[in-house]
Amino acid sequence: MKALMSVAALIGVVGILLLAAMTVGIIPSNTVRLLEGYMPVQLVLELILFVAGFTGISYMMAAMGMAFPRFWQGILMWAFVLLYLKFRVYPPIPFSVRAMYGAVSLVAVFMWVSANEEDWKKFKQPIMNVLDAKTGGIRILRYAYLIILPLLIGGFSYNAMVPKSEEPIELRTVHPAPPASTKVHGKTYTLQTSQNPYRINLEGKYDQDYSNAMTVEQGMGRLMKPNANPWDKDAQGYLKYVREGGEIFYQNCHFCHGDNLNGRGLHAFAFNPIPANFTDPGTIAQLQETFIFWRVAKGGIGLPNEAGPWASVMPPWEQHLTVDEIWKVVLFEYWHTGYYPRTWD
Amino acid sequence: MKNSFSLKAGALLTTAFGIILVSGSTGGLTFAQGTLPAGFKTGALAPEPSADMIEAGKRVYFTKCVWCHGVDGAGDGPGADRLWPRPRNFNQGTFKIRHTASGELPLFDAKKPTPGQNDLFETVTHGLPGSAMPSWEGILTEEQRLQVLSFVTTQLVKDRKFTDKQSESQTVLQLGDLTPIAPTEESLKKGAELVIEKKCVECHGADGRGDGNAFNLKDDWGFSIQPANWHKCWNFRGSRQDPYNVKNIFRTFSTGVNGTPMPSFADNSTVEERWHIANWVNFLCEREADGKPLAIDPSADKPKINFVVSSGLAVGEISADPEHESWKNRARRYVAMGGQITHKPRNFVNRIDDIWVKSLYNDTHIAFMFQWDDRTKSVAEGKLPWAPTSVNVDIKEQEPKTGEEGSIASHQNNYTVYNDAIAMETAVKWKELPSPIKPRYLFGSNEQFPVDIVKWEADGSLRAFKGTGWDKDFEERLNYEENIKILYSEWKNGRWTVIVQRPMGDKKEQEYDEDTFFERGQYIPTVFFAWDGHNGDAGRKMAVSAFYYTFLEPPTPREAYIYPVVIAFGVVLLEGWVLTRRSNKRKGKAL
Numbered sequence: 001m002k003a004l005m006s007v008a009a010l011i012g013v014v015g016i017l018l019l020a021a022m023t024v025g026i027i028p029s030n031t032v033r034l035l036e037g038y039m040p041v042q043l044v045l046e047l048i049l050f051v052a053g054f055t056g057i058s059y060m061m062a063a064m065g066m067a068f069p070r071f072w073q074g075i076l077m078w079a080f081v082l083l084y085l086k087f088r089v090y091p092p093i094p095f096s097v098r099a100m101y102g103a104v105s106l107v108a109v110f111m112w113v114s115a116n117e118e119d120w121k122k123f124k125q126p127i128m129n130v131l132d133a134k135t136g137g138i139r140i141l142r143y144a145y146l147i148i149l150p151l152l153i154g155g156f157s158y159n160a161m162v163p164k165s166e167e168p169i170e171l172r173t174v175h176p177a178p179p180a181s182t183k184v185h186g187k188t189y190t191l192q193t194s195q196n197p198y199r200i201n202l203e204g205k206y207d208q209d210y211s212n213a214m215t216v217e218q219g220m221g222r223l224m225k226p227n228a229n230p231w232d233k234d235a236q237g238y239l240k241y242v243r244e245g246g247e248i249f250y251q252n253c254h255f256c257h258g259d260n261l262n263g264r265g266l267h268a269f270a271f272n273p274i275p276a277n278f279t280d281p282g283t284i285a286q287l288q289e290t291f292i293f294w295r296v297a298k299g300g301i302g303l304p305n306e307a308g309p310w311a312s313v314m315p316p317w318e319q320h321l322t323v324d325e326i327w328k329v330v331l332f333e334y335w336h337t338g339y340y341p342r343t344w345d
Numbered sequence: 346m347k348n349s350f351s352l353k354a355g356a357l358l359t360t361a362f363g364i365i366l367v368s369g370s371t372g373g374l375t376f377a378q379g380t381l382p383a384g385f386k387t388g389a390l391a392p393e394p395s396a397d398m399i400e401a402g403k404r405v406y407f408t409k410c411v412w413c414h415g416v417d418g419a420g421d422g423p424g425a426d427r428l429w430p431r432p433r434n435f436n437q438g439t440f441k442i443r444h445t446a447s448g449e450l451p452l453f454d455a456k457k458p459t460p461g462q463n464d465l466f467e468t469v470t471h472g473l474p475g476s477a478m479p480s481w482e483g484i485l486t487e488e489q490r491l492q493v494l495s496f497v498t499t500q501l502v503k504d505r506k507f508t509d510k511q512s513e514s515q516t517v518l519q520l521g522d523l524t525p526i527a528p529t530e531e532s533l534k535k536g537a538e539l540v541i542e543k544k545c546v547e548c549h550g551a552d553g554r555g556d557g558n559a560f561n562l563k564d565d566w567g568f569s570i571q572p573a574n575w576h577k578c579w580n581f582r583g584s585r586q587d588p589y590n591v592k593n594i595f596r597t598f599s600t601g602v603n604g605t606p607m608p609s610f611a612d613n614s615t616v617e618e619r620w621h622i623a624n625w626v627n628f629l630c631e632r633e634a635d636g637k638p639l640a641i642d643p644s645a646d647k648p649k650i651n652f653v654v655s656s657g658l659a660v661g662e663i664s665a666d667p668e669h670e671s672w673k674n675r676a677r678r679y680v681a682m683g684g685q686i687t688h689k690p691r692n693f694v695n696r697i698d699d700i701w702v703k704s705l706y707n708d709t710h711i712a713f714m715f716q717w718d719d720r721t722k723s724v725a726e727g728k729l730p731w732a733p734t735s736v737n738v739d740i741k742e743q744e745p746k747t748g749e750e751g752s753i754a755s756h757q758n759n760y761t762v763y764n765d766a767i768a769m770e771t772a773v774k775w776k777e778l779p780s781p782i783k784p785r786y787l788f789g790s791n792e793q794f795p796v797d798i799v800k801w802e803a804d805g806s807l808r809a810f811k812g813t814g815w816d817k818d819f820e821e822r823l824n825y826e827e828n829i830k831i832l833y834s835e836w837k838n839g840r841w842t843v844i845v846q847r848p849m850g851d852k853k854e855q856e857y858d859e860d861t862f863f864e865r866g867q868y869i870p871t872v873f874f875a876w877d878g879h880n881g882d883a884g885r886k887m888a889v890s891a892f893y894y895t896f897l898e899p900p901t902p903r904e905a906y907i908y909p910v911v912i913a914f915g916v917v918l919l920e921g922w923v924l925t926r927r928s929n930k931r932k933g934k935a936l
Contacts, residue, residue, distance in 0.1 A: 033483055131927045146920055154913030161905035165655045165896040168868050216408060221489045224408045231407045231416060250412040250424030251745035255686055255693060259479050260409065266477050267683030269645035270698070272652065272891035299687070301815070311892045313787075315687040336408075 005059040012053020015046075023087045034089075043089065050080070071126040074113045081105040094169055172273065175287065176307035184297045184318050184326075191290040192344060197324075198241035198331050199289070208343070211238050211331075216338040222279070230335070238331075245332030248325050256313070261336055271313050278337050289341035292330045297323075381516065382611035384523055384599060384619075385446060388515035393508045394455035394495030402496030405489050410497075413477065418501025420566075426747045429694045430476045431568050431754035435497055438505035439565060439604040442468055442583040446516035447601040447609035450507055455495045458487060461521050465494050467585060474588070474646045475580030518599050518611075525591050526620040528628060536625025539618055543610060548572040553629050554839025556720040560879075561758050565604040566749070569757035572607075574718055574839070578630035579639075579647055580698075586646055589630060589638040594623040634676070647681060648699075654678045654871065655896045656704035656711055656863075663705050663712040665832035667842050672714060675703040680873050682888040687787060688815050690742035694753055695888035696720070697875040700767070706897055711863050712832060712846040715767050715873075722836040723765045723878020724803045731884075733800075733808055734819040736788065738884030760881030765836075767843060768800035770812065770872040771861035771895065787889075788812035788819075797861040799829060801843055803878065807831050809847075811859050815885075822859055868894040 021027045034042060054077065061068050082105075085098050113123040133139040181190045201207035214228040229235065230243035250259075256275035258264040263277035276283050284292055300312025317326055334341055381387070394402075406414075413432040415422040420434035433440070443451040443464045451464035458466045469490045472480035481490060498507050505513065526532050540546055540553070550556035553575035564570045573581060578588040583597045598619055601609030610619065631639055631648070639648040657675055664671050680700045684692035700717040731738045743753045770788065773795050789796035789812040798810040798819065809826050810819035825848075832844035850862035863869060873890040876882035 035483065128927075131924065132931065146917075149920065150913035150916040153916050154909040157912045158905055158909040161908060162901055163866060163899045165653045165868075165894075165898065167652050168894065220486045221405065221484070222408070223404050223489070226404060229404075229407050231411055246412055247423035248745075250422065251427055254412075254424060254477070255684065259413070259477065260481075260484050262484070264479060264644060267686060267695075269642070269647045269650075270681035270683030270889070270891060272650075301687075313683075313687045313889070313891075315691075319688060320691075 002063070005056045005063075008052045008056025009060040010053075010056070011049055012055075012057045015050055015053050019084070019088065023083075046088075047081075047084070050084075054080075069126060070113055070119060070122040071124075074109045074123060077112075078102075078106055078109045095166075096169065173307045174282075175291075176304050178291050178294055179304070182294045182297060185323055187323070189290065189293065191288070191294060194290045194293070196289050196293075196327050196331055196341075198238065198245075198327055200237055202237050204237070208340070211335075212340050214238060214242075215335045215340070218338045222336070222338050241328050242332050242335045245325075245328035245330070246336070248321065248329050249332050249336075252317075252320065253329065261333060273312055275314075278333050278339075281339075284333055284337065284341070285339035287342055288344060289330055289334070292333070292341075293326060296326050296330060382446065382599075382609075384518055384520075384616045385516045385611065386519050388445075388452075388517040390508055390510060390513060390515055391452070391454035392456075394491075394499060398455050398492050398495035399499055400496075401489075402492035402494065403500070405485065405493035406496050406501075409481075409485070410493065414501075418497060418503075421749065423746070424477075426749075426752040427693045427743050427745060428477050429568075429754040429757055430570070431566075431752060432477070434566060435501040436503045437565070437604075438502040438507075440465065440468075441602045441604060442473070442597070443600050443603065444518045444520060444596060445600060446518075446611065448603060449515060450502075450505060450513055452515065452517065453494055453498055453507065455491050458491065465498065466490060469494060471584075471586045472646075473582040474584050474586070475577075475582060480586060480646070518596060520592055520596055523595075523616060525595070526617065526624065528591070528624040532621050532624050533628050535618075536621040536623070536628070539614075539622050540625060543614060543622070545622070548606070549575060550720075550839050552576075552838035552840070553626065554718050554720065556839030559606075560721060562606050564606075568749075568752075568754040570605055571720060571757075574720075575626045575629045576631050576718060577699075578627065579641060584646075586643070588641065588646075589627060591620075591623045591627045594626050595619055598622060598626075639679070648679045650679065650681055652891070652893045653868070653896050654680070654702050654704055654893050655898050656706045657898055658900060659705040659707045661707065663707055663710060663832070663846060665844060667714060667833055667844065671705060672703060672844075675705060675714075677701045677703045677716075678893075680890045680893060682873070682875055682890050685787075685874075685885055685887050685889045688885055690740045690884070690886045692880075692882065692886045692888065693743055694757070694880065695875075696877045696880045697888045700873060700875060700890075702873070704895065706849065706863070709849060710846050711849050711895075711897070712844055713769065714833075714842065714844045716840060716842050717767070717875060718840050719765055719836070719877055720839050721877075721879040722803065722841075723762050725763045725878065729763065729883070732818075733806070734810060734821055736812075736818050736884060737816060740881065740884055740886045742886075757880075760879060763878045763881065763883040764876065765803040765841065765878045766800060766874075766876040766882075767841070768798055768874040770796045770798045770874065771863075772870045773797050773811075773859060773861055775861070775869055787815040787885075788817070789814060795859070797859065799845060799847055800874075801831060801834070801845055803834075803836075805831070805834070807845060825860060863895065863897055865897040866899040868896055871895045 018027075018032065022032070058068055058073060082098070082102050085093065085101055114120040130138055130142050130145065133142045178191050180192070181188050183189075195206050197206075199206055199208060199211045201210035214225065216222045216224050224230070228239060230239045230246065232239070235243065249257075254265050255267050256263070256265040256271065257278065258268065258275070261278040262280075263275040265275060268275050278284050295314075297316065297318045299316035300314040301316050303312065321329070411422055413422040413424040413428065414420055414435065415425065415432075418435035420432040422432060425432050438450055440451040443449070444461060445451055445464070452462055453465040454463055457463065460467075468478075469485075470480065470482045472478045485493070507513065540549070546553070546557060548555075548557040548559040548562070549572045555572040555574040557572060559572050562570050562572070578584060578594075581588060581593065581597070582602075583593050584590075585593055587593065597607075599609060599611045601607055614622070633639060641647065642649045655676075655678075659671050666672070678701065680702050682695060682698050682700060684695035686692065697717055697719060700715055703714040705712050744751065749755060773789075777794075788798070792813050796812040798812050799807070800810065801807050807826070807829055809822040809829055811822055812819055829845065829847045832846050834843045835841070848860070850860045861869060871893045873893070875888045876886075877888070882888075
């Protein structure tokens with residue numbers, strides 16, 4: 001038990017030091033990186049590690065005869081969660097969301113300290129001590145509280161009432177409901193039944209299993225399968241079209257969506273909403289290929305009314321590309337990210 | 346058994362050879378002491394990467410790199426012709442960011458990603474900010490980055506050989522051993538004098554905005570190239586995602602930038618002089634008002650963006666002097682600019698990538714001060730071939746596949762010159778727009794939700810338009826133009842400063858259907874546009890910002906002073922009640 005707890009304590013200490021150093025900037029803030037796509041899982045894991053660490057620290061301190069009052073444990077735990085949300089999570093989450101998480105964790109901490117009568121007593125003991133003020137030191141503390149509390153609360157309310165200019169929060173529908181059909185260059189495409197004409201096998205038949213077997217490998221780097229190089233001179237069919245789609249992508253799309261299709265192109269930093277990150281499992285991996293075709297062809301200006309704010313700079317690609325080129329780009333995007341388009345069934 | 350023996354023999358041989366080599370090179374060192382530039386030491390060439398590494402690297406290259414750098418690494422991939430700077434041509438083995446002396450190959454060791462010992466690895470890891478080369482950290486593993494470099498340095502560098510001891514040498518800047526000199530006032534003063542003495546300013550300009558007499562410079566391949574703007578250190582290719590680190594500047598200054606007109610200054614400046622210059626160049630980079638570096642967004646390697654441009658209340662007339670207290674005390678806002686890539690003609694290379702905006706308002710007017718870096722002052726010669734209201738002007742878009750000759754990088758210095766210009770677009774009926782309150786992005790939605798556009802041009806004109814769609818010509822607002830005013834406009838040492846004043850708008854007096862009503866305490870959707878005349882910018886070929894918000898800071902309401910006092914008093918009463926209750930309870934217990 002003791003060994004286990006000391007390991008946990010070690011994790012806790014190292015974790016806190018690492019986090020503090022990264023926040024203050026003593027060591028680079030990307031020492032422990034948040035990986036795209038895995039971030040929520042990673043954060044939950046980190047928090048679990050920290051809770052284990054704190055348990056360990058508290059156990060070790062008790063064992064060393066320096067028991068930490070339950071009252072401060074509760075407060076520190078809550079403060080930690082707040083700071084973690086503010087400084088660790090990137091990109092930053094808006095205050096309103098943080099406030100919600102803060103309230104939830106406050107309730108959780110409260111439930112923890114009041115789990116049974118004895119704990120609850122332990123928790124409120126320091127408060128009672130201050131109220132009773134039996135010794136001189138605590139009496140001074142009580143007067144200090146008496147003066148500081150109204151000042152603090154008054155200050156907070158003043159701060160809340162002074163006019164400020166914070167960015168208004170914008171909500172947007174990321175994947176608006178698609179229309180039943182879309183008309184591009186004079187031809188109507190029914191989204192339910194249309195297929196990418198280039199997702200074909202060597203016999204020239206639409207074949208998703210064939211193409212899925214040829215996309216890049218998932219896992220770090222997302223590299224091409226060794227025997228499926230679109231730049232192979234003899235590449236035929238699907239792979240050849242992937243290359244052609246890639247050529248179009250790097251002549252048109254990478255400026256915003258980035259060289260690695262992660263939404264971090266040259267111009268991306270200037271725009272809001274930021275360009276879609278295709279390597280994120282929440283974008284093209286969630287959608288049918290015809291949906292992408294529709295969004296690419298119509299762009300930001302072609303978004304339906306419910307998909308405001310219409311601030312997207314996504315071009316309506318029907319103005320720049322042929323239908324064939326659009327299909328090839330879509331093909332390439334799936335190939336390069338290693339995702340399979342979602343099917344209707 | 347046999348294997349291990351041959352391995353040992355090999356090791357022995359290499360060691361023996363190494364001893365000879367080292368003794369040879371130390372001999373050379375004493376001999377060549379006078380010729381070795383200060384701060385440099387002779388290094389050894391790295392061993393050839395293993396065949397496995399090269400083969401694995403090929404797979405990385407053909408998944409990630411080939412699209413810009415091309416099948417043969419000649420920097421002619423499908424994406425190349427629309428990029429400026431153009432992707433690197435690896436064939437000649439010319440690399441910009443190095444710790445090695447001018448003209449030498451960069452450091453690369455496939456086995457050892459030691460900081461300061463692996464230039465190419467750092468380039469792939471951190472990317473080259475200000476160009477299309479992204480940071481591959483977090484995308485490719487360290488191993489994969491070393492693999493792809495093994496492939497590039499052995500297969501795609503064709504005119505030189507990284508392991509050829511006959512033709513290659515490594516004279517390495519010992520950056521780890523050199524301690525920077527603190528950027529004291531004295532050091533900065535010396536640096537400021539040295540950049541003139543060493544003629545840095547001839548290309549980089551008197552204020553270091555890259556506006557010296559260097560507009561027609563070419564790199565080794567004949568592509569247009571321009572001197573760095575010292576005020577945007579986050580765009581330095583060698584900034585290694587750490588733009589305010591003076592060591593990066595020291596390194597570039599010491600080793601030069603191979604393939605470009607930027608020479609190495611190692612031979613004609615002492616180490617101390619180089620630190621002074623690096624301090625000065627670093628000092629010039631844009632900072633907060635208190636001198637602290639700007640916060641950099643790690644996902645973009647550009648300054649962090651806040652989308653609210655707040656306008657402060659001015660007393661009386663708004664000053665026309667940018668040096669006036671009221672302007673100097675205003676906080677400025679960084680507005681990021683991207684190329685207009687939504688509609689034809691798309692602007693793949695926007696030379697204006699940010700503007701700084703300040704704003705002041707009084708009872709009747711609101712003024713905006715725009716400051717942006719532009720290496721050239723551009724005023725069109727003669728009359729423009731289109732009306733000021735034209736939106737669909739005849740400007741050609743860069744073709745996707747032109748070959749080197751026709752590529753965007755080849756003709757950056759010979760566009761037809763139009764006017765430098767800046768414009769701001771604000772939503773007209775922003776209160777009526779369904780939430781969130783924005784019209785269609787480019788030049789408004791339609792007649793029902795138009796935008797109010799005020800545009801300044803370098804020929805001294807200031808015009809007001811109504812926009813009703815991205816492809817609709819503007820409508821002029823003639824009677825409105827009498828009310829708008831250029832308070833100030835000047836191009837100096839590579840920077841424009843323009844102050845434009847316009848009416849606040851008022852629901853009763855102004856034509857509400859055309860003009861934006863700037864209401865205090867409200868968020869008014871605002872977009873900024875900028876044109877660089879020497880980039881051939883006109884019409885929709887321009888730089889654009891995202892939607893920002895103009896926010897007129899309202900004066901503090903009286904309630905903000907009253908309520909907190911009342912609340913604090915309430916808390917005091919509450920405290921008294923709790924304490925009395927507690928002490929009564931205790932007394933009860935004691936009794």
